[in-house]
Structure formats: structure tokens, C-alpha cells
Amino acid sequence: MDKNSSIPLYQQLKEIIYKRIKSGEYAEGEIIPSERELEKTFNISRMTVRQAINQMVSEGSLVREKGRGTFVAKHKIQQRNIRSFSDSVRAKGMVPSTKVLYFNKENASLEVSRNLDLSGEKQVYVIKRIRFANDIPVGIEQVFIPVGYCPNLDSQELEGSLYRLINEKYGISIDFMDNTVEASVTTAEERKLLNTSKSTPVLRITGISYISDRRKFSYEKDIYRADLYSYNVRIFLDKEP
Numbered sequence: 001m002d003k004n005s006s007i008p009l010y011q012q013l014k015e016i017i018y019k020r021i022k023s024g025e026y027a028e029g030e031i032i033p034s035e036r037e038l039e040k041t042f043n044i045s046r047m048t049v050r051q052a053i054n055q056m057v058s059e060g061s062l063v064r065e066k067g068r069g070t071f072v073a074k075h076k077i078q079q080r081n082i083r084s085f086s087d088s089v090r091a092k093g094m095v096p097s098t099k100v101l102y103f104n105k106e107n108a109s110l111e112v113s114r115n116l117d118l119s120g121e122k123q124v125y126v127i128k129r130i131r132f133a134n135d136i137p138v139g140i141e142q143v144f145i146p147v148g149y150c151p152n153l154d155s156q157e158l159e160g161s162l163y164r165l166i167n168e169k170y171g172i173s174i175d176f177m178d179n180t181v182e183a184s185v186t187t188a189e190e191r192k193l194l195n196t197s198k199s200t201p202v203l204r205i206t207g208i209s210y211i212s213d214r215r216k217f218s219y220e221k222d223i224y225r226a227d228l229y230s231y232n233v234r235i236f237l238d239k240e241p
Contacts, residue, residue: 001042009044013052016042021061021072031069032062063227066199076230077133085131085139086161094133101140101193102128103155105147112144115208115219123147127158130193137194139224149217172211179207181231184223194225201226 001012020026033041038049053070056062063073077085077092089096108116108124116124127143143162145153150170157165166172184204186196194200205222224231 001044009048010052010055013038013042013044013049014056017052017056018061026072028072029074031071034069074228076228077138078230078232084161084163085141086164089131089133089138092133095135097132097135098159099130099132100127100155100158101130102126103158108144108146112219116144116146116216118146125150125153127162129158133228136228137225138228139222140190140193142221144219145217172217174209174217175211175214177207177209179205181205181233183226186223190223194223196225203229203231205231 001009001016003009005012017026017032021028026032035046035049035053038044038053039046042049053062057064057070061073063071065071075092077088077094086096104126105123106126107121108118112118112124113122118124123146125143125145125147127141127145129141129143130137131139131141147153149172150166157169163174182204184202185198186194186200186202190202191197191200194202196202203224203226205220205224207220207222208216209218209220211217
């Protein structure tokens with residue numbers, strides 16, 4: 001480090017850490033040297049080290065874990081538009097997989113009927129799945145689909161992309177989705193399924209998918225680990241008066 005440079009020392013340290021992350025010396029998900037070690041290695045003050053680390057944590061490059069240390073942040077799976085989870089995982093260079101937890105035909109609940117505009121005792125498929133990336137549990141998805149759209153749906157067919165299945169088997173394509181995304185905490189059951197702790201942040205996403213003629217196709221209630229998954233949304237200016 002150049003103490004005579006006009007570039008602040010904390011900024012120089014950040015650049016060194018960034019280069020080591022990029023080169024793989026500090027690998028994704030691995031711990032970096034402690035503040036004390038960095039202080040001694042570069043002969044700078046603890047305050048300078050802390051300033052650099054704090055900024056990198058706030059920028060999302062590093063992650064602090066209480067009682068453990070500071071780690072290189074994992075690159076998140078990014079969901080864009082209505083691309084399937086499987087495709088999003090593959091785009092990250094990882095292998096997607098799915099475990100079906102529950103599959104049944106049931107009379108639609110009031111919540112499902114209201115969201116899908118169903119009348120009478122309409123039956124829906126209730127599908128609950130865990131989605132994995134490289135065998136790491138990333139999300140829990142619960143989907144409700146009116147039986148009439150997908151007759152003879154089989155649980156074994158649900159271990160891959162649902163979007164691909166409905167398109168290839170039933171000729172149905174999703175035109176758009178209305179989703180609500182909220183930060184949340186997990187229940188004990190969700191933590192067990194996702195193999196997380198109480199401190200792991202999650203995103204809860206509820207949404208309705210639409211097919212041609214603005215018909216509602218499915219109602220979905222999902223939960224994803226926010227440490228591994230991000231949701232990218234493009235927002236357009238509403239030009240209506």
C-alpha cells in the first residue's frame with residue numbers, strides 16, 4: 001500500500017480485497033483474514049481496515065456472520081421477468097433440481113378462489129416443491145392451478161420446470177405475472193426445509209400468472225432465501241392519465 005498516494009488507505013485496501021476475490025484467492029463463500037490480520041499485514045490502523053470492510057459489506061461484496069467472521073458474498077441466483085427458476089439456476093452455472101413435497105387435487109380454498117376468480121367448488125392442483133441449486137435448498141414454492149387447464153397432471157412431471165411442462169404438454173404459455181415481494185422471517189418448518197437459521201433473510205413472493213386473453217392460470221406463494229436469490233424487476237413509467 002502506498003501511504004503517500006492521494007488515494008485513501010481504506011480505498012486501497014478495498015481494491016486489494018476486490019482483486020483477491022476476482023482472482024479466486026478469496027473464494028466465494030470463504031472467510032477472509034480478520035481485521036487484526038489485515039491490520040498487521042498492511043501496517044495500517046484498525047479503523048482504516050474497519051472502514052474498508054464496512055463499505056464492502058454495505059456494497060454486498062462481503063458478508064459478516066456474528067461470531068464467525070467476514071466472508072466473501074455468494075453470487076445470487078437472479079430471477080428476471082418470468083424466466084423459470086431452472087433456467088435462472090442454469091444461467092448461474094449451477095444444476096437445478098426439485099423435490100415434490102405435496103401434490104393433490106383439492107377443492108379451492110376461499111383464498112385461492114378469490115385470487116383466481118373461481119366460482120363454486122372448483123378443483124385445483126395443489127403443488128408444493130423445494131427448489132435446489134447444486135443440491136442447496138433455495139426456495140419453497142406452493143402453486144395452485146385449476147385442474148381444467150392441466151388434465152392428468154402427474155407429480156413425477158413436476159421435478160423439473162413447471163413453465164416448460166405446461167408449454168410442452170398443454171401448449172400453455174405465461175404472458176405475464178402480477179407479483180408482490182416482501183422481506184420476511186421464516187417459520188420453524190421453513191427453516192428446516194431450507195436448512196437455514198433464524199437470522200437468514202428470506203423473500204416471500206405471492207403472485208398470479210396470466211395466459212392469453214388475460215385469463216388467470218395460477219396462484220403462487222413462494223419463499224426464497226435472500227442470501228442466495230434476488231428478484232430483478234424492470235419498472236415502466238405509467239403513461240396513463
